[in-house]
Amino acid sequence: xxxxxxxxxxxxxxxxxxxxxxxxxxxxxxxxxxxxxxxxxxxxxxxxxxxxxxxxxxxxxxxxxxxxxxxxxxxxxxxxxxxxxxxxxxxxxxxxxxxxxxxxxxxxxxxxxxxxxxxxxxxxxxxxxxxxxxxxxxxxxxxxxxxxxxxxxxxxxxxxxxxxxxxxxxxxxxxxxxxxxxxxxxxxxxxxxxxxxxxxxxxxxxxxxxxxxxxxxxxxxxxxxxxxxxxxxxxxxxxxxxxxxxxxxxxxxxxxxxxxxxxxxxxxxxxxxxxxxxxxxxxxxxxxxxxxxxxxxxxxxxxxxxxxxxxxxxxxxxxxxxxxxxxxxxxxxxxxxxxxxxxxxxxxxxxxxxxxxxxxxxxxxxxxxxxxxxxxxxxxxxxxxxxxxxxxxxxxxxxxxxxxxxxxxxxxxxxxxxxxxxxxxxxxxxxxxxxxxxxxxxxxxxxxxxxxxxxxxxxxxx
Amino acid sequence: xxxxxxxxxxxxxxxxxxxxxxxxxxxxxxxxxxxxxxxxxxxxxxxxxxxxxxxxxxxxxxxxxxxxxxxxxxxxxxxxxxxxxxxxxxxxxxxxxxxxxxxxxxxxxxxxxxxxxxxxxxxxxxxxxxxxxxxxxxxxxxxxxxxxxxxxxxxxxxxxxxxxxxxxxxxxxxxxxxxxxxxxxxxxxxxxxxxxxxxxxxxxxxxxxxxxxxxxxxxxxxxxxxxxxxxxxxxxxxxxxxxxxxxxxxxxxxxxxxxxxxxxxxxxxxxxxxxxxxxxxxxxxxxxxxxxxxxxxxxxxxxxxxxxxxxxxxxxxxxxxxxxxxxxxxxxxxxxxxxxxxxxxxxxxxxxxxxxxxxxxxxxxxxxxxxxxxxxxxxxxxxxxxxxxxxxxx
Numbered sequence: 118x119x120x121x122x123x124x125x126x127x128x129x130x131x132x133x134x135x136x137x138x139x140x141x142x143x144x145x146x147x148x149x150x151x152x153x154x155x156x157x158x159x160x161x162x163x164x165x166x167x168x169x170x171x172x173x174x175x176x177x178x179x180x181x182x183x184x185x186x187x188x189x190x191x192x193x194x195x196x197x198x199x200x201x202x203x204x205x206x207x208x209x210x211x212x213x214x215x216x217x218x219x220x221x222x223x224x225x226x227x228x229x230x231x232x233x234x235x236x237x238x239x240x241x242x243x244x245x246x247x248x249x250x251x252x253x254x255x256x257x258x259x260x261x262x263x264x265x266x267x268x269x270x271x272x273x274x275x276x277x278x279x280x281x282x283x284x285x286x287x288x289x290x291x292x293x294x295x296x297x298x299x300x301x302x303x304x305x306x307x308x309x310x311x312x313x314x315x316x317x318x319x320x321x322x323x324x325x326x327x328x329x330x331x332x333x334x335x336x337x338x339x340x341x342x343x344x345x346x347x348x349x350x351x352x353x354x355x356x357x358x359x360x361x362x363x364x365x366x367x368x369x370x371x372x373x374x375x376x377x378x379x380x381x382x383x384x385x386x387x388x389x390x391x392x393x394x395x396x397x398x399x400x401x402x403x404x405x406x407x408x409x410x411x412x413x414x415x416x417x418x419x420x421x422x423x424x425x426x427x428x429x430x431x432x433x434x435x436x437x438x439x440x441x442x443x444x445x446x447x448x449x450x451x452x453x454x455x456x457x458x459x460x461x462x463x464x465x466x467x468x469x470x471x472x473x474x475x476x477x478x479x480x481x482x483x484x485x486x487x488x489x490x491x492x493x494x495x496x497x498x499x500x501x502x503x504x505x506x507x508x509x510x511x512x513x514x515x516x517x518x519x520x521x522x523x524x525x526x527x528x529x530x531x532x533x534x535x536x537x538x539x540x541x542x543x544x545x546x547x548x549x550x551x552x553x554x555x556x557x558x559x560x561x562x563x564x565x566x567x568x569x570x571x572x573x574x575x576x577x578x579x
Numbered sequence: 580x581x582x583x584x585x586x587x588x589x590x591x592x593x594x595x596x597x598x599x600x601x602x603x604x605x606x607x608x609x610x611x612x613x614x615x616x617x618x619x620x621x622x623x624x625x626x627x628x629x630x631x632x633x634x635x636x637x638x639x640x641x642x643x644x645x646x647x648x649x650x651x652x653x654x655x656x657x658x659x660x661x662x663x664x665x666x667x668x669x670x671x672x673x674x675x676x677x678x679x680x681x682x683x684x685x686x687x688x689x690x691x692x693x694x695x696x697x698x699x700x701x702x703x704x705x706x707x708x709x710x711x712x713x714x715x716x717x718x719x720x721x722x723x724x725x726x727x728x729x730x731x732x733x734x735x736x737x738x739x740x741x742x743x744x745x746x747x748x749x750x751x752x753x754x755x756x757x758x759x760x761x762x763x764x765x766x767x768x769x770x771x772x773x774x775x776x777x778x779x780x781x782x783x784x785x786x787x788x789x790x791x792x793x794x795x796x797x798x799x800x801x802x803x804x805x806x807x808x809x810x811x812x813x814x815x816x817x818x819x820x821x822x823x824x825x826x827x828x829x830x831x832x833x834x835x836x837x838x839x840x841x842x843x844x845x846x847x848x849x850x851x852x853x854x855x856x857x858x859x860x861x862x863x864x865x866x867x868x869x870x871x872x873x874x875x876x877x878x879x880x881x882x883x884x885x886x887x888x889x890x891x892x893x894x895x896x897x898x899x900x901x902x903x904x905x906x907x908x909x910x911x912x913x914x915x916x917x918x919x920x921x922x923x924x925x926x927x928x929x930x931x932x933x934x935x936x937x938x939x940x941x942x943x944x945x946x947x948x949x950x951x952x953x954x955x956x957x958x959x960x961x962x963x964x965x966x967x968x969x970x971x972x973x
Binding site: 307370484525 | 636806807841846901902906956959
């Protein structure tokens with residue numbers, strides 16, 4: 118026990134050069150700047166946050182709604198500015214806080230756009246707020262807004278390594294399931310569409326290739342954090358990181374994230390490596406550390422005990438959250454209860470088709486809803502396979518039709534007081550054939566949202 | 580025989596029984612598709628979801644669909660609109676009953692040839708929204724009459740899409756309660772009406788010619804865009820175009836809408852919304868659309884009708900199945916079922932909807948079943964991602 122304690126103390130509180138943290142701050146800022154710029158250039162601000170008429174909010178975060186067009190562009194402009202400020206290390210506490218809040222706000226607007234890597238960026242930005250990454254090679258130092266520090270407690274750097282390692286390791290754990298390991302799903306299907314790739318294309322048609330990719334992928338994810346931590350094998354591990362992300366980004370439309378991971382994992386390299394980078398940068402920006410009149414407010418030192426408690430809390434939440442799915446019955450991939458925020462990446466191939474009906478309980482008549490009147494194609498597609506989104510949309514329809522008078526084409530007037538909402542949803546998981554997804558007779562208008570078991574999802578038998 | 584022999588004999592008997600039953604077990608199920616790698620000629624029971632296919636060539640499939648279906652079928656459609664234009668031109672010079680009937684016959688042929696290309700709903704066709712320019716219905720008869728009266732209109736304007744195309748001709752060539760002679764007289768006595776006919780046929784021909792011309796160069800783009808199946812790739816274009824066209828314009832437009840499925844709570848039928856309401860025959864066109872869809876999916880050549888690489892082979896290659904049957908055969912069978920149902924119906928469809936609703940309902944439900952097969956199973960099997968932004972990846 119004491120050995121573990123000693124180890125924990127060592128990785129938390131020994132003094133370490135600040136260089137890796139400073140380099141990470143700059144790289145993170147630059148990457149966020151360019152990926153935000155890319156996002157804006159692709160017109161996604163409009164497509165995802167301005168065009169849709171309805172947004173799938175997160176349970177408990179329903180108060181997070183998009184701003185109007187100008188407001189949304191302003192929010193993305195804030196992201197751009199704050200990422201520049203992070204890079205140059207100006208008003209660091211303020212700029213990291215601003216970036217974290219703006220970024221997380223954007224991500225919480227609509228579940229449709231959930232990506233594990235956005236969650237990753239939110240977490241890293243959150244952690245950065247509390248790390249003194251501006252204490253060297255920053256404009257805060259240049260302007261004398263903070264005191265220079267050459268060393269920081271080890272946890273300042275290790276927490277980022279932990280966060281990165283966690284993404285890989287849990288992505289690896291998530292792959293340890295029957296479909297991935299013994300059916301090579303979903304890769305077996307996905308790879309067969311890659312036969313026209315240059316060089317590798319011809320091997321993609323074989324079943325064996327999918328198995329090799331699946332097993333190697335799982336092995337890579339599980340091992341890479343430890344390989345990167347090891348001094349001797351680090352460089353080989355990093356080559357694997359480049360190779361792995363290079364291949365996945367060539368095969369799948371996964372945007373900037375392979376690049377983000379390749380750059381971020383540089384933090385695993387030695388202190389010397391990062392010191393050399395800083396020395397190189399000093400040659401380019403020699404103006405650093407010129408101001409002599411240093412003014413700074415008194416440092417408020419937080420006790421080791423408080424830090425320990427906060428670290429334990431953060432780490433345990435991170436470690437436990439991905440396992441919350443075990444509290445639910447049913448096939449995780451089918452019901453997706455406890456699926457998000459768990460580093461389950463590229464795990465399932467799932468397509469759905471949902472038709473909603475509004476019933477008039479008085480006459481027993483029903484009306485078929487045209488989803489596209491309310492949802493974008495992307496929203497409709499994401500909704501059709503995810504039960505919580507199906508329920509949200511049903512509630513949205515309920516709210517629209519509650520206590521309305523509808524004039525039919527033939528002049529008949531229908532007064533809907535409390536409409537019943539049902540949905541006929543077909544879903545195919547892993548290409549095993551579309552089957553009925555939820556109970557088509559259940560009145561979704563009366564089902565409550567929340568984290569309890571969704572009993573109305575039909576069983577998965579394949 | 581002593582006891583020992585009896586035991587030995589019994590063991591041999593059981594062993595034989597086990598071997599035989601195992602052999603029967605093996606022979607019972609297997610892949611019965613001769614094109615598959617593991618084709619089992621002894622297989623008695625079809626178990627085609629186990630079929631394995633290698634050596635599928637996506638580029639070859641795209642080449643086949645492009646060269647042997649899309650290009651020749653568009654070219655035929657263009658020839659038909661051109662003939663229609665000619666027939667109308669002949670009629671305008673000598674307005675006889677005979678020439679008028681020639682126009683009608685050519686109109687039927689043109690509309691049939693449209694059914695064969697309607698679902699190629701991407702690329703040049705999508706760019707000019709060909710489907711709305713060629714076959715939008717119901718037509719706005721008041722607008723047509725007004726255009727003819729004033730003689731002041733531009734058919735290129737989107738506001739005139741429901742006053743032109745083949746369905747506007749449906750109204751003009753088959754005006755209610757008018758004999759053939761009365762039709763001839765009508766056009767003969769009104770230069771405006773006659774030039775409206777000519778202008779519609781010109782407009783149709785300009786659009787079909789545009790498509791044919793565009794495909795001369797688009798062909799290369801189409802064939803080369805084969806590396807992924809992501810949004811904007813050729814496979815994705817083909818499949819998304821087909822699925823959404825089928826769902827909206829065949830299932831809904833040809834049957835569902837007039838049947839009243841989409842008509843609010845009342846679900847009251849709207850027979851006036853059938854295709855070719857004035858001609859009074861809608862079913863041949865619905866059947867032609869379904870048959871052509873089947874051939875398009877199966878990679879059948881438009882001219883020679885030989886079956887080469889198509890989406891059916893692609894689905895087989897990725898092992899797509901519904902329960903224990905291959906998805907390709909599920910889809911083909913479902914189209915067969917729809918065709919059977921269509922064959923049970925009688926024209927005019929508008930009467931059938933009013934008088935024989937259960938039969939039309941049956942047909943619609945078969946058509947509805949095809950939607951998840953195409954929209955869910957086929958897109959999923961072919962990895963057609965409808966992605967406007969990044970996917971989750973590691």
